[in-house]
Amino acid sequence: MCPVSSRPEVTMAQRKRQLVADELTEAALQLLALKGFDTVTIDEIAASAGVSKRTFFRYFASKEDVVVQFLAGMGADMRAQLADRTAEEPPSAALRRAVWVAMAACADHSDRALRVVQLILRTPALHARFLEHQARWRDDLAEELTRHRAPGREDDLYPRMAAGMALTAFDAVLHRWSDSDGAEDPAGLIDQAFAVIAPALDAG
Amino acid sequence: MCPVSSRPEVTMAQRKRQLVADELTEAALQLLALKGFDTVTIDEIAASAGVSKRTFFRYFASKEDVVVQFLAGMGADMRAQLADRTAEEPPSAALRRAVWVAMAACADHSDRALRVVQLILRTPALHARFLEHQARWRDDLAEELTRHRAPGREDDLYPRMAAGMALTAFDAVLHRWSDSDGAEDPAGLIDQAFAVIAPALDAG
DNA sequence: TTCATGCTTGACACTCAGTGACACGAGGGG
DNA sequence: CCCCTCGTGTCACTGAGTGTCAAGCATGAA
Numbered sequence: 102m103c104p105v106s107s108r109p110e111v112t113m114a115q116r117k118r119q120l121v122a123d124e125l126t127e128a129a130l131q132l133l134a135l136k137g138f139d140t141v142t143i144d145e146i147a148a149s150a151g152v153s154k155r156t157f158f159r160y161f162a163s164k165e166d167v168v169v170q171f172l173a174g175m176g177a178d179m180r181a182q183l184a185d186r187t188a189e190e191p192p193s194a195a196l197r198r199a200v201w202v203a204m205a206a207c208a209d210h211s212d213r214a215l216r217v218v219q220l221i222l223r224t225p226a227l228h229a230r231f232l233e234h235q236a237r238w239r240d241d242l243a244e245e246l247t248r249h250r251a252p253g254r255e256d257d258l259y260p261r262m263a264a265g266m267a268l269t270a271f272d273a274v275l276h277r278w279s280d281s282d283g284a285e286d287p288a289g290l291i292d293q294a295f296a297v298i299a300p301a302l303d304a305g
Numbered sequence: 306m307c308p309v310s311s312r313p314e315v316t317m318a319q320r321k322r323q324l325v326a327d328e329l330t331e332a333a334l335q336l337l338a339l340k341g342f343d344t345v346t347i348d349e350i351a352a353s354a355g356v357s358k359r360t361f362f363r364y365f366a367s368k369e370d371v372v373v374q375f376l377a378g379m380g381a382d383m384r385a386q387l388a389d390r391t392a393e394e395p396p397s398a399a400l401r402r403a404v405w406v407a408m409a410a411c412a413d414h415s416d417r418a419l420r421v422v423q424l425i426l427r428t429p430a431l432h433a434r435f436l437e438h439q440a441r442w443r444d445d446l447a448e449e450l451t452r453h454r455a456p457g458r459e460d461d462l463y464p465r466m467a468a469g470m471a472l473t474a475f476d477a478v479l480h481r482w483s484d485s486d487g488a489e490d491p492a493g494l495i496d497q498a499f500a501v502i503a504p505a506l507d508a509g
Numbered sequence: 510t511t512c513a514t515g516c517t518t519g520a521c522a523c524t525c526a527g528t529g530a531c532a533c534g535a536g537g538g539g
Numbered sequence: 540c541c542c543c544t545c546g547t548g549t550c551a552c553t554g555a556g557t558g559t560c561a562a563g564c565a566t567g568a569a
Binding site for chain 2: 553554555556557565566
């Protein structure tokens with residue numbers, strides 16, 4: 102079915118849905134960056150995107166969600182990257198690559214991503230939600246590390262600690278990148294951060 | 306003034322204020338543990354403590370705040386402990402003591418604290434707020450570590466990374482302690498966690 | 510004792526987040 | 540042409556959180 106469509110598996114309704122979601126995200130980021138998180142109401146965002154408040158909540162669970170979803174893909178990226186070649190590498194290299202793809206996603210659209218990251222880090226409500234996402238990423242990474250773990254030590258703390266250290270690195274890099282307005286090089290910062298934690302990652 | 310009072314510097318009004326705060330915390334923890342976080346309204350908590358909703362918000366900023374404030378003192382404890390003798394010890398030992406005092410505060414009132422921790426870790430809204438607190442603790446610890454840092458490397462990532470690793474250890478221990486219903490020994494878990502990160506902490 | 514002062518509280522009204530219910534219209538298939 | 544479904548808007552409602560104001564109560568001075 103749909104023989105002429107460029108995306109055979111994507112129906113018309115799905116594309117329409119994606120369109121509305123993009124419109125809402127666009128309107129939200131625009132308004133939030135302009136007026137600050139607290140002073141913008143959801144009614145404003147919805148009106149600016151040309152839909153009703155009720156429709157906004159059919160796409161996003163909360164005002165925080167619009168912003169944080171924008172970075173949510175990074176979690177899946179990291180896990181996929183980690184799952185890919187973990188067995189062949191020392192943990193520090195595998196985790197370094199995982200963090201790298203997440204930061205690369207930022208650096209790619211650095212104009213847009215930088216403003217979003219700065220907004221998140223400066224807004225307590227957004228920061229809290231973002232940290233919650235990171236906690237899920239950590240669980241995912243830990244699970245992935247456990248999969249490739251030597252048998253007999255399934256209950257030790259290493260996977261969770263290693264995942265936590267990697268995300269600590271990610272967080273430190275993200276803060277520095279944000280504070281420098283994108284001036285500092287993410288790759289260099291990642292190298293610095295992983296130079297600190299590598300002795301612990303590869304000793305386990 | 307107040308020659309017979311046990312706390313000469315504490316006025317009557319302050320003690321009354323503390324009393325109301327305790328009453329609210331008590332009522333909140335009771336109700337939240339019983340009925341779950343979402344189904345309890347602030348009106349209920351306030352009524353249960355014998356005050357009005359408006360008064361609740363004069364003591365706590367939100368429903369999350371009542372619960373999370375209960376553990377907020379740990380941050381100051383950790384920083385104080387770290388500030389105390391950092392210069393004389395390797396970072397792993399100093400940070401280990403800092404994490405230890407925080408966990409000890411939990412283990413002391415294990416009955417009460419365990420239920421609060423489990424409530425926090427299982428409730429997304431509370432978990433998010435708790436992680437925000439942890440982020441502040443990390444900044445504090447990093448600042449404290451920077452103070453005792455060799456000159457010439459003020460801008461490197463080590464302090465932030467070291468603080469992050471210590472809190473990663475704290476978090477892992479807290480989760481295991483919570484998941485085991487308090488059965489696992491916090492001290493032993495801390496030792497395990499710090500055995501993982503010590504190579505990184507003391508190499509910097 | 511009496512009055513002035515300052516702090517805490519309750520009552521009320523309001524905005525905004527978030528949800529449930531329902532009706533309407535467009536597109537797709539019979 | 541009809542029906543069925545899905546997305547949306549409207550409306551109404553609960554609950555979080557805040558501003559305002561007046562009343563109550565403690566303290567301290569006269």
